[in-house]
Amino acid sequence: MKRRATTTLLVLPVLLACSAARASDWVSLGKTTDGKQEGFVDVLSIRAVGNIRRAWFKTIFVPHTMNSAGTSKKSLDYTLGREAFDCAEETHRNEAGTVYYEDGTVTSIPATNYPEPWAPVPPETVWDSEMKFLCAWKPTTQTGDPPSQNGDPHLSDVDRSTPAQGVMTIQLPNCGKDYYPSQASRLGEHGAVVVRVCIGIDNKIDGPVELVTSSGFPLLDEAAGKCVAAGRYRAGIVNGAPARTCKDYKVAFLRD
Numbered sequence: 001m002k003r004r005a006t007t008t009l010l011v012l013p014v015l016l017a018c019s020a021a022r023a024s025d026w027v028s029l030g031k032t033t034d035g036k037q038e039g040f041v042d043v044l045s046i047r048a049v050g051n052i053r054r055a056w057f058k059t060i061f062v063p064h065t066m067n068s069a070g071t072s073k074k075s076l077d078y079t080l081g082r083e084a085f086d087c088a089e090e091t092h093r094n095e096a097g098t099v100y101y102e103d104g105t106v107t108s109i110p111a112t113n114y115p116e117p118w119a120p121v122p123p124e125t126v127w128d129s130e131m132k133f134l135c136a137w138k139p140t141t142q143t144g145d146p147p148s149q150n151g152d153p154h155l156s157d158v159d160r161s162t163p164a165q166g167v168m169t170i171q172l173p174n175c176g177k178d179y180y181p182s183q184a185s186r187l188g189e190h191g192a193v194v195v196r197v198c199i200g201i202d203n204k205i206d207g208p209v210e211l212v213t214s215s216g217f218p219l220l221d222e223a224a225g226k227c228v229a230a231g232r233y234r235a236g237i238v239n240g241a242p243a244r245t246c247k248d249y250k251v252a253f254l255r256d
Contacts, residue, residue: 041056170231
């Protein structure tokens with residue numbers, strides 16, 4: 001399954017969501033240089049046997065930027081798969097895979113397709129970033145179970161360029177779609193809004209959501225604030241402890 005473009009990822013470690021069904025620590029491996037994809041690894045799924053390391057990886061796509069191969073050509077939401085790396089030989093292979101689409105449908109790659117043959121890891125690629133992270137990791141579990149999908153991070157129309165140790169986005173509505181005011185749509189109003197949210201050490205919004213950059217349309221500005229206020233977050237870490245931290249979100253309301 002070819003589920004990621006061979007573009008370089010910046011390694012930006014960010015601890016993300018933990019699910020209720022089974023603990024999953026999703027760590028960001030960074031975004032592709034075009035900003036349209038972000039890779040994550042579930043560090044609780046890492047297994048080590050000799051030089052071989054395995055883990056579950058996820059790639060999340062900015063909405064409407066990547067279509068699937070084949071005849072369907074549906075927009076991808078995210079992909080989930082298990083990959084194995086031979087740290088000594090610097091080779092890798094895919095061992096399981098599922099594709100999730102924006103329309104809510106799911107395609108699981110048949111088990112008979114896996115595991116793929118071992119292949120060299122190309123330098124300066126997504127797989128290179130994954131291998132370097134995985135081979136340097138000290139695993140704390142040997143379960144290797146598929147991570148739960150409950151509460152996993154998703155991109156929406158909001159730019160989630162999360163700085164290391166900053167506010168972590170756990171869940172966010174599709175602002176540009178679900179919060180687009182019908183009146184604004186009828187009037188042809190569209191544009192981008194930047195709002196700021198601050199999260200306290202209790203992981204709740206601390207204070208009002210502030211308008212940083214207006215779209216020029218009050219209805220859109222208000223809708224952006226309501227959408228971000230409906231999200232779930234985790235406070236950033238300062239000096240090793242949770243602290244009140246703030247983050248700016250860019251919400252785009254686009255005409256069809």
